[in-house]
Amino acid sequence: MSIFTKIISIFMMIPALLGLYKQDADDTVDAYVSRVGSIGIENTIESAVPQTEIYNMINEHFASPLPEGKTEKKAIVIGYDGCRADALTLVGDSYSGIGKMVDAGAFVKLAYCGGVNLPAENTQDTSTAPGWCAVLTGVWADQNGIYSNGVNKTLEYKTLFTTLVENKVIDSANFITSWKGHFVNDDSTYKLEKQYCEDNKLNVAFNCCNEDVASALTAIKDIRQDDCSDFIFAIYEGTDHAGHTFGFSTNNPIYESGFKLNDVLAYMTLEAVESRDTYATEDWLIIITSDHGGYGTDHGGPSMQERIVFIVTNK
Template identity: 30%
Template structure:
């Protein structure tokens, strides 16, 4: 909380440090924004910030894709195994051990002015709690933006957190998808509000003397009208860190094809590889509507390293297993067993006990659907399990077939698919075993019942050929042809995570991050740039007091006191004013010759240990 002493110090700095930048942070949280939808939307305000930003469109929330855990990660810098929030009721949380970065900033310097304005009130009520100097909850995004703009115009906050929720509402209402006009409109609307807040910030009388770091992110993506699973479109988020002193760069995932010695009994020269945004669509035809009574069999070959809540092959909206149609997937939420589902709109049947096929090897998956009997699952020609589906009614979807995603182009699969076969009859177990590793020929006992056969080895860009003679050719939407002995590998090691956001904010504010905090995130920006130092370090466990300084002497204490070797003191522009050596155990630094002002002290020690802290001399 601001107090009289803080006011007097700020007043003194107004006269003595007028040209020096004052570090501040604005975090804008936009709930439920798919990263690919942000790219698709017309967002000139956010795009302008990206031009002066470190930006990752391939950032991840690879924890729990629900708002409670997501915003806890964004504000506290740790994942759910530490903050213990697993849902939106926040029960059992451990914010006492892992508080918000606002609380850590206030603990470091209670003179910092901290503000939080939220559309979704539980963030303020549970995560921010009593840490912020001023917080309010609102009923709309527009109210959040109006209050933020007004507050920036007449107050002097150091940390501002804003939460917008209308995009998430649009996703739940009609779909989290870049193809959903209502969802895109919601993103474009919040972009206008971001511009409103940015204009208010830049119109501040002191803006030229301030160094604002603007962080923008989201808590999760979405699939269909929901989220909470482990699909890429739910876990994929974006992180933007924009500021006047930031070198712009875009950080993307690494995608490569890796050769590997694999056992492919078909010895195909090519295969079709799917990533997180590709599919093959087979146009609707009456023969792919199996109604209430038609028996059928589906087979395919797959190779993947990823088990997730995806649609490998199917004809349904996988947002719910009750929806009409069938799908091959993985057991929820992330396998490792593959599964099959069938539903009619009111009833569903699932077999979740397939093998663990995400091993980088080729596997043949086969399922026969006896409509007044059993659904039978086979892997590599071997029977695994069966379940009664006689209660399943009409499964027609009039959506054709789709490989690599569901009928809404969600729940995207990563890996290869080949040898997709669809029959309008039951193929018996012996035949499945005999043909699971052979290309189809007219000697197959059920060849006359073949509705479609897509070997997917032709190496043509846009068309996936049906060689059954029925000419149900497929449209390739972004999948890649690759050699049969290679596999697509996507590496996200260098992209950002939600937990990086608060660590970056603290770093910008030159607040030392102590090892005992046990944070999971990493800073996206260099070591507090007031010193010009860019090397990573481990913080010393040292306390510096009194602060503000009295009697011209700083006293050091803490368990790492014996590790300290030297100190540097800088002014706010980064100019070195005082330095010295510290023999083991020396715990005093004389700063009596420094004039009144704000400074940064840097302690350095053994084992690349450092501590940076702001000090004030009144």
């Protein structure tokens, strides 16, 4: 564990040790709507787009012709696991991944997880596996089968990693996470797909790191290679860990620090992208997004705070 991670971990323990955390009674729907409305986002909760749209954005990026002066296409998705849309009010002035993108003219949209937008009831858990699987397969659980965590996805609907590499649209992909539920455990979502990539010698890396700093350093190490992975998907868990332990709420300073850990790591990751020697001739699609929100110390359910997420994109 790095010193940086130790300091963050100790800092995050303080409220628990002092018994300071309690359910945030001020986390009402009205307050949530008001916070989301204050951010200056293009759409509203009612017109939020399905998170599956990210799948289409990435496919369209790689399918479209190279812009003038560019010689190679690349894409990176940075996931803030468990990050509510109203957490965008916490973006700081410096060392912020989202702030850096917004300053450069990024588009910010509200999206929804759970299979269907409000006010209809969600048709799949507002949880990690269903959320990221919708992003990576472009379909909801009624097709990809991932209604909850802890289920092996079949190979009927493969992820973008596999399809893009298998169809030779790109040469390589890198999936970076610290949550073992994606492909390390027996009941992990992508256990079968990881095996399929290995069996077919597809150039898809599956990296499960110990914690967020290691995940970011793994992404940055890849980005610093001359021939870095064409599609990088790195998930940082700070917001989700803080939410489960101390409460998903923008009023909660620990949730804020979890968000800021993600956001500074995203900033470092994007700095690495822009520092590439060949950056000027590369056409990058950059997306920061979330798989689900949270309410109280949990997620999976039907509340607006759990179901509305966000998409920040440079295109």
